[in-house]
Amino acid sequence: MNQAVFFRGVRDVRVGPYNLREGRPGETLIEVAAVGICGSDLHYYKDGGIGAAQVGDAFVPGHEFGGYLAEDVPERGLRRGALVAVDPNGSCGTCEWCREGFGNLCPTVEFIGAPPFDGAMASKIWVPAKQIVPLPETFTPLDAVMLEPLGVAIHAVDLARPRLLEPVALLGAGPIGLLILQLLKVAGAGAVDVVEPLAHRRDAALALGARAAFASVADLATGGGVNGRPLVVEATNSPHGFRDAVLAAKIGGRVVLTGIPDGDSYTLPAADPRRRGLGIKFVRRMGDDYPRAIELVASGRVDVRAVVTHQAPLAAAPDLFAALADNRPGYLKALLLPNG
Incomplete structure (x- = not known):
């Protein structure tokens, strides 16, 4: 029997039978080996949605x-x-943004696992064959997920454009932050100081190459040795x-915002970024980055396995969602194994 994870409401996750739909032309069937719990999944869990993407009854994430x-x-x-990975981004390919190479900004995208399109926290899923990503034989399901x-x-670091040996402040050492940390080092950035309130995440950042890890931006300012x-x-x-990133930046600096805030809203004084004359960029999903991601993992230059703790x-989905949402010690990235 096909099983799936369902969101039934805010902080209401259940596992039960799933009626797999019929395949459509151009689709192929995947037996899901592993699926990650992403930060956006946690927003659906805690807030019931992100912006216009609101979770209805019996939505399957992933x-x-x-x-x-x-x-x-x-x-x-x-x-x-x-074994294959799947690019969840089903952009239209014809709008002006897609034609300009920004499929991640497509306004009519059919994104697997974003409401109203059910995701892969299920035993099986039909996916467009064009979105399948072939993998090296050495890859595991964990590698495929990550x-x-x-x-x-990668998209965040592309937007950041770190300069050779440039010092960087990285705010947040969750799974995405820890991947960005490794990529900053690959890209030639200088010392990366991390700000992260959770002790186990600070420890993970130090283990993956951060120069120092601070509990707050105030601690960074007093202990980091430089003024922004x-x-x-x-x-x-x-x-x-957003506010903390502004406060961590020097006058004339650059800020790249990757995270999605709880409640889908930022709080910051407008004067601070304006008076610093900051350049600010937002990260929206990713571009055509699977080839580089595969090469980085295959070559060992990025250790995705170090980020996965569960x-x-x-x-186990209900407990894992609760643990991650509540920031239980020791939890970084959690994967579900639908057929494991």
Whole structure:
């Protein structure tokens, strides 16, 4: 029997039977091997939605996933049983943003796992064959799952454009922040100081190459040895994330905002970013970044496995969502194994 995770309301997660729909032309069936619980999934869980994307009754989340082909995909040269990742971004390909290469900004995107499009926290899922991502034979389901969040981190660092040996302040050491930390080092940035209120996340940041880790922006200012950073990358879920990023930046600096704030709202005084003359960019999902993500993982330059702390069967979803939402010690990235 096909099983799935359902959101029935705010902080109401249940696991039960799932009626798999019929496949459509151009789709292929995937047996889901692993699916990650993303920060956006936690916003759906805690807030019931993000902006216009509101969760209805019996919504199935999950957009970070990998699985095994349940049938041959001859048009892609893939055989049944192959482990693949799936790009959840089904952009239209014809609007002005898609034509300009910004499929991540497509206003009519059909994004797997974003309301109203059910996701991959299920035993099986039909996906467009064009969105399948072939993988090296050395990859595991965990590696497949982590390519999507790594793609988001790549997009954030592309927007940040760190200069050689430039000092950076990174706000937030959750899964995306820890991936960004590694990428900043790959890209040639200088010392990366991390701000993160949770002790176990600070420890993870230090283990992955941060120069120092502080509990607050105030601690960064007093203990970091410099007056503001030329580059600040924010990857938190805090309504104060934008404000804190501004306060961590030096005059004329750059700020890249990656996180989605709880309640879908920022709080900050307008004068601070204006008087600093800051350049500010927002991260929206990712571009065509799977090839680089695969190369970074395959070469060992980014350790995605170090970010994953929990893997559990689908039945554990209610507890895992609660643990992550409540910031229980020791939890970073959690994966569900629908057929494990």
